[in-house]
Amino acid sequence: MRSLAELISDDRSAWAEIEAAVSGSPYAVELLPADPDHAAACLHRLQVATTSWLGALVYGTGGLIVDGGWLRVLGSGHPRRRLADIHEVNATFEAAGLVVAQDILGGEFVWRQGESGKRPTIHYFAPDTLGWEDLTLGYTDWLFAMLGGAADQFYLSSRWPGWRDEVAACPLDAGIHTAPPLFTKEGRDLDSVSRRPIAMAELVGYKHDMADQLGA
Template structure:
């Protein structure tokens, strides 16, 4: 196991690149502050250096709140805003890989072994509208760069309803928005006509995975 000193690279930190992407983003992005001791502990446990985007984000932030809370990217946590650190959230949801972000609809972004021949780790997305895992074929850095740079609009094109910004802003970061009928049903495709309310994220994600298991998806 590498020491904390070996993981922290002040001269090669990726934080400046992340900060530039945040500054140039078309979305409102909140960089959550973190406690230095918690950040150091999270980085050491993660064993990913700050020369990488993942390590720099975990060490430098409590997480990122993107587009008013639609996307929540995990860092070293911020209890006041009710965003768990990257290790705590993985202990709760137990994904097959490293859970790095969630969206307000209960979608999960997990960094794990990819399906390409080179086997490099890529971001996989559990989609609430299909209840299936999708390999996005992007590594963590390329995925986050794309999301901060404007990819959210196309990625979630059919899931945005009139007044969504106010509903998302009112949803705590440890909650997600439950829709009825659900997004994966035929009736749920028209999200404007669905009922919506905030529920604990753990409950929202658990129901989706249980349903996926029952449907064999």
């Protein structure tokens, strides 16, 4: 296991690149402040250097809140805002990889090793299909794209009139549950379904249980 000193690089840190991507984003992006001691412990446990975007984000911030809270990119956590750290989330959700972000509808972004030794890429668990999709992008390219405007196209069919107000009112440890659920024919019209906030652990757990039951 590498020491904390080996993981932290002041002169080659990717943090400046993340800040530039955030400042240039077309979305409102909130950088939650990190507790230095907890951030250091999270980074050491993660064993990813700050020369990478993942390491720099976990060490430098409690998380990124993108587009009013629609997307929550995990860092070292922020208890007051009720955003868990990356290790707490991964202790709760088993995703055959590292959960690096969640969205308001219970979708998960997981950094997962590719087949046959290929580089790790981001895989998305889609709440409307209950299936996994390999986005074929590494962590840095995925986050750069999402911050740069790709989220609009990615979530084009997943938003409804007035979604911003509902998302803003939803705590960061919760997501929006729909009835009928998104993966049913009746639940695809998000404007007509019933929507309410529930705990993120409950929301994601329900979707994975349904995926298992339906063989998705």
